[in-house]
Amino acid sequence: MGLLKGDIEKVPKDLTLKEYYGRIYHWHKKNRNIGTDDSPYTKRYRELVESLPTPKKASPEDIVFVCKEVIAGLMEWAYHKVDEYGIKTAAYAHYILDTFFDGFHGEETKVLMQKSELHRKYRKE
Secondary structure, three states: OOOOOOOHHHOOOOOOHHHHHHHHHHHHHHHOOOOOOOOHHHHHHHHHHHHOOOOOOOOHHHHHHHHHHHHHOOOHHHOOOEOOOOOEHHHHHHHHHHHHOOOOOOHHHHHHHHHOHHHHHHOOO
16 A cells, blocks of 8 residues: 555655655664564565665665665565654655656666666665
8 A cells, every 4th residue: 555645745845865865764774673574575674774875875876776665675564664753664765756856667766776786786586
């Protein structure tokens, strides 16, 4: 199920790209060990979280990759999870892709995502 009406509107409109990414980054770093599942999916997710660049070092390519993973990938399990501001991780991801790039299905988004080192290592086979 996608975002609910009003979820995107909760995202503040005055942050930088790296600040938005930082909210996703910090939520996943803090919550990466929720549950005790040792499935290959969970192990791969935790490896990805350990590999995430800090907000200061994150490139636009890495940010696009992470947003795509939040919406439909290894980080998707937390799609509807909210941070300390009451905002869903997926709301940040959709907002980033729609505001700074050309959306989830956009060509610019696809090209940037494929340039990310994270994409090379964690893309779906």
